[in-house]
């Protein structure tokens with residue numbers, strides 16, 4: 304786990320902070336995709352005011368801060384301690400918004416039936432064995448709670464450097480929309496939708512966005 308944490312600390316050190324204002328002039332917003340000002344907003348999470356929201360892999364906290372401004376009671380966890388520091392420095396004045404340094408599976412194990420919404424944007428759902436993580440997400444949710452996550456879709460055919468990935472600290476579980484739907488159903492989730500968000504004009508890669516209910 305130390306190697307994984309160190310890898311994510313290196314990742315954090317290379318990140319550029321998100322802009323202060325988006326194209327629409329908003330100071331907070333939620334972005335499911337790898338493209339600025341692109342894709343659906345938070346509405347697929349359902350009503351947020353007063354709901355307990357957990358983000359797995361909250362990074363610098365920009366997406367979660369938006370949900371807190373909409374009245375949700377938010378907890379963001381990230382394995383990299385520097386991400387928590389960045390998130391607190393930028394969003395520490397937002398009410399009902401807490402950041403913790405924690406590994407996703409460990410945190411979920413300690414928090415059964417604690418959240419109404421769990422989300423993860425290019426986060427640990429992509430980087431943790433789903434057979435271990437999905438049951439933990441489900442048990443952390445209230446009945447009917449919403450789970451949503453995004454990552455890039457798997458590329459067709461053999462992946463360059465695929466075998467090298469095994470040797471790296473961070474593994475990735477690159478499932479298709481249909482594979483995620485099966486995995487979620489096997490872990491007891493219902494009403495699963497898994498769709499590819501089309502990329503903006505001029506880009507080739509879309510974004511896989513998955514939603515399910517506990």
Ligand SMILES: C[S@@+](CC[C@H](N)C(=O)[O-])C[C@H]1O[C@@H](n2cnc3c(N)ncnc32)[C@H](O)[C@@H]1O
Pocket residue numbers: 311312359360361362363366380381382383386405406407408423424425426427430431
């Ligand atoms: C690609 S970044 C995405 C960050 C953020 N969600 C965003 O959209 O900007 C992945 C984040 O997940 C965190 N992470 C990766 N594996 C994790 C794990 N097992 N538990 C908790 N956080 C993890 C990393 O430290 C990193 O901040």
